[in-house]
Amino acid sequence: MLLTVTDLRKTYATADGPFDVLRGIDMTLDRGETLALTGESGSGKSTLLHLIGGLDAPDGGQIMLDGEDLTAMDDNGRARMRRDTVGVVFQQFNLIPSLRIADNIAFQARLAGRHDPAWCATLADRMGLTPQLRKYPEQLSGGQQQRVAIARTLAPRPKLVLADEPTGNLDEATAAQVLALMLDLVADTGAGLLMVTHSDRLAGQMMRRLHLAQGQIA
Numbered sequence: 160m161l162l163t164v165t166d167l168r169k170t171y172a173t174a175d176g177p178f179d180v181l182r183g184i185d186m187t188l189d190r191g192e193t194l195a196l197t198g199e200s201g202s203g204k205s206t207l208l209h210l211i212g213g214l215d216a217p218d219g220g221q222i223m224l225d226g227e228d229l230t231a232m233d234d235n236g237r238a239r240m241r242r243d244t245v246g247v248v249f250q251q252f253n254l255i256p257s258l259r260i261a262d263n264i265a266f267q268a269r270l271a272g273r274h275d276p277a278w279c280a281t282l283a284d285r286m287g288l289t290p291q292l293r294k295y296p297e298q299l300s301g302g303q304q305q306r307v308a309i310a311r312t313l314a315p316r317p318k319l320v321l322a323d324e325p326t327g328n329l330d331e332a333t334a335a336q337v338l339a340l341m342l343d344l345v346a347d348t349g350a351g352l353l354m355v356t357h358s359d360r361l362a363g364q365m366m367r368r369l370h371l372a373q374g375q376i377a
């Protein structure tokens with residue numbers, strides 16, 4: 160199993176006292192599997208994604224990722240997992256404005272020491288970005304920018320791809336197109352994909368679906 164989450168708990172301190180946002184989450188994700196995570200606004204979807212991505216630490220429970228216990232790691236260990244195992248796509252494209260598209264796509268793979276020019280060229284081609292490679296992010300449309308962000312995430316070949324409303328800033332037709340491209344490429348790499356979405360239609364394109372409510376998987 161690529162990912163096994165067991166009895167995961169997270170509590171935030173708020174002005175009104177402690178708030179238990181995740182109250183014992185159990186879930187699994189296999190290699191090559193795609194999973195949609197749905198739930199009302201504020202149900203904890205982003206929190207769960209951040210914990211699995213090693214961006215934050217839980218207050219209880221365990222996350223086993225690619226055979227390693229993420230929850231037993233310190234900040235350095237989690238940073239290593241973010242670099243070597245996980246790729247994240249956010250709703251905001253977060254491209255680097257001063258870098259050309261080709262260098263944005265290669266950025267994380269270079270940081271991870273896994274830059275593969277042929278794979279980057281394939282990603283650009285499959286994402287329809289080859290004519291844009293010498294341009295800068297501001298010269299691209301929103302849909303094109305998100306395709307760059309997805310290519311950048313896939314360039315180091317992460318085993319687990321986490322996506323937080325990756326098409327939330329795009330119109331419906333563009334969102335469907337971008338998601339289809341992402342699903343195709345993820346399938347090719349054999350990675351597991353966990354995607355947060357508000358859209359029942361987009362969730363329907365994934366192999367499985369989990370719904371988060373009251374801090375638990377419903």
Ligand SMILES: Nc1ncnc2c1ncn2[C@@H]1O[C@H](COP(=O)(O)OP(=O)(O)OP(=O)(O)O)[C@@H](O)[C@H]1O
Binds near residue numbers: 172
């Ligand atoms: N750092 C924090 N400190 C305190 N409360 C927080 C913090 N981060 C999130 N929360 C609260 O935890 C709850 C879950 O937030 P989270 O962003 O995980 O929800 P979500 O399901 O992703 O929501 P959305 O669909 O609106 O993005 C919300 O009530 C939010 O206000």
